[in-house]
Structure formats: C-alpha cells, structure tokens
Amino acid sequence: MIALWIPVTIAAAFLQNLRSALQKAIKGRLSTAGAAYSRFLYALPLAALYLWGLVSFGGEKLPPANGLFLLYCALGGLSQILFTVVLLWLFSFRSFAVGTTFSKLEVVLVAALGAILLGDTVGPWALLAIAIGALGTMILSFTETRMTPMGLLRGLGDRATAVGILCAALLGASSVFYRGAILALESPHFVLAASFALAVALAMQTAMMGAWFLLFDRAELGRVLKEWRRAAPVGLSGMLCSVCWFTAFAVQNAAYVRALGQIELVFTFFASVVVFKEKVKATELLGTGMIVAAILLIVLAA
Numbered sequence: 001m002i003a004l005w006i007p008v009t010i011a012a013a014f015l016q017n018l019r020s021a022l023q024k025a026i027k028g029r030l031s032t033a034g035a036a037y038s039r040f041l042y043a044l045p046l047a048a049l050y051l052w053g054l055v056s057f058g059g060e061k062l063p064p065a066n067g068l069f070l071l072y073c074a075l076g077g078l079s080q081i082l083f084t085v086v087l088l089w090l091f092s093f094r095s096f097a098v099g100t101t102f103s104k105l106e107v108v109l110v111a112a113l114g115a116i117l118l119g120d121t122v123g124p125w126a127l128l129a130i131a132i133g134a135l136g137t138m139i140l141s142f143t144e145t146r147m148t149p150m151g152l153l154r155g156l157g158d159r160a161t162a163v164g165i166l167c168a169a170l171l172g173a174s175s176v177f178y179r180g181a182i183l184a185l186e187s188p189h190f191v192l193a194a195s196f197a198l199a200v201a202l203a204m205q206t207a208m209m210g211a212w213f214l215l216f217d218r219a220e221l222g223r224v225l226k227e228w229r230r231a232a233p234v235g236l237s238g239m240l241c242s243v244c245w246f247t248a249f250a251v252q253n254a255a256y257v258r259a260l261g262q263i264e265l266v267f268t269f270f271a272s273v274v275v276f277k278e279k280v281k282a283t284e285l286l287g288t289g290m291i292v293a294a295i296l297l298i299v300l301a302a
Helices: 005-026 032-058 067-090 096-118 124-145 149-157 159-184 190-216 218-226 228-251 254-260 263-275 282-301
Strands: none
Touching: 005 032, 005 228, 005 254, 005 263, 032 067, 032 190, 032 218, 032 228, 067 159, 067 190, 096 124, 096 159, 096 254, 124 254, 124 263, 124 282, 159 190, 159 228, 159 254, 190 218, 190 228, 218 228, 228 254, 254 282, 263 282
8 A cells, every 4th residue: 555645745746836837827927925925825714724624524623732833833934935035035146056956955954954853864765865866856957057067066165055055954944844843733633733734834924924025015915915816826726735745744754755745846847848848958867867766765765
C-alpha cells in the first residue's frame, strides 16, 4: 500500500503549479505582494469552511490550541510572507541570477532545520536523494536564468548569493514551522490537526499582510479587493494546495515531503514539452532526470 503522504504530496505539487499559473494571470493587475496576499485573503474563508465541515461531519472536536502551536503558526506564516519580500529584494540585484540559483536549496535547509527544531532526522539514502534533487533544481535554474557554472562560482561572494540562501531558508523554515504547529497539537486526528493549523496560519497571514497594506499601500489593497473575481480562483487553488501540504506534513518529515514535492518541476517540464512543444535543452534533461532519480530515492528511503 502506498503511504498516504505520497499521493497527497503529488497532489500538492500539481495544485501548486495550477496556483502559480493563476497568480501569473493576475500579476499584471496586481503587484507580486498583492498577488501573494490574494492567496491568503481568499483562501481563509475556504479553509475555515473546510475546518467547519471536518468538525461538523467528522464527529471530532478541535484539539486545544497551546502556546507552542500558536508560535509555530505565527513563525510559519511570517516566514512565508518574508520569503515573498526577500524574493522581491533579490530581483533588484544585477546578479539576481546567482541568488535565484541558490534559492533552490530549500529542501537542504528544510532537512537541517527539521533536525534542529523538531528532531526530524533523515537517513543516508534520503540525504543522497535531497542532494541529488537540490543539484537537479540548480541545474534547471542554470537554463532558466542563463547562468553558467563559472558565473555561479564568480558570484559566490555577491550579496545576491546570501539573499538567495535567505530566500531558501525562509521558505524551508515555513514548512518546518507548519509541521511543528501540527505536531504541537498532539492530536491523533492528523487531518483535523492539519486543517486547524492551516486555518490559524492563514488567519495570521491575512491579518499581518492586511495591516501592512493598510499602513503602507492601501491602493494595492483596494486592487486586491476589486479583482476578487480573478483572485478568488487563486485563493481556491492555494487553499487546496495548502490542505495537501499540511496533511502531508502531519504524517511525514517535512524534508521528505518537500523533496517529493519537487515533482512540480517535472510537471512543468512535461507541460513545456508536450503542451507547448518547446525545444528541450541538455541541461533541462539532466536536471529533470536528476529530480526524477531523487524522487524515486526519497520514496524508497521513506
């Protein structure tokens, strides 16, 4: 029998692709921050409805929230918001391609942070899979940013490199914090615990970003509300995507989940080849092949 976290993670990766496509469709109407906020704002009522349905029809009570749970939810939500801010900062550098390549090290940092904060250790085969997958994503980034290996080495000392690693750390930290929030509830009903953590984290993110927009960019907040017809599908796909991620985090080490989640890049590769009939470069084949090998290894290791 296939472990539950595997199909749930694959579904999360597919839905993340869909959410990204929908976000790109509204990016011309909203800023990057506005598009990110639409994910939280329009996902929140749907996540609350999903949680209400589980409680009402599942016959189980919500687990009591505790201080550690709330702290992890707040840290996870803040890390995800700061990732968006730092990513925007990264694109302001002339050498942003170097930083973008290093931002692909998220899974490596998830493994390190998970071990430090939650005691989630990984075995040698999983470590090998994570390393292969990280290298594969960096190779794909070479093609995307037109970066060369020599250019990458020359840019090691650039500030953009540190900012790219910070991006990876923030994105990785959000996964670890969300898993920590779910585990802090100590609930035997993992689906309910995951949905509760999601609803609370979304509420915090909506409040945090909403306060920022009210103070510094009310015009963009108005555009987010005005574009609700286009932004609502982003919220729906984002909520479904997050439900899958959080459910997977409830039952498996975040490093394993995010490593398998790299299948999103494989989906993107096949879409470009099969749907858009784009020419394939050797680096794309190599990078995708390494990610596929890493996915197979991580499934066997888990």
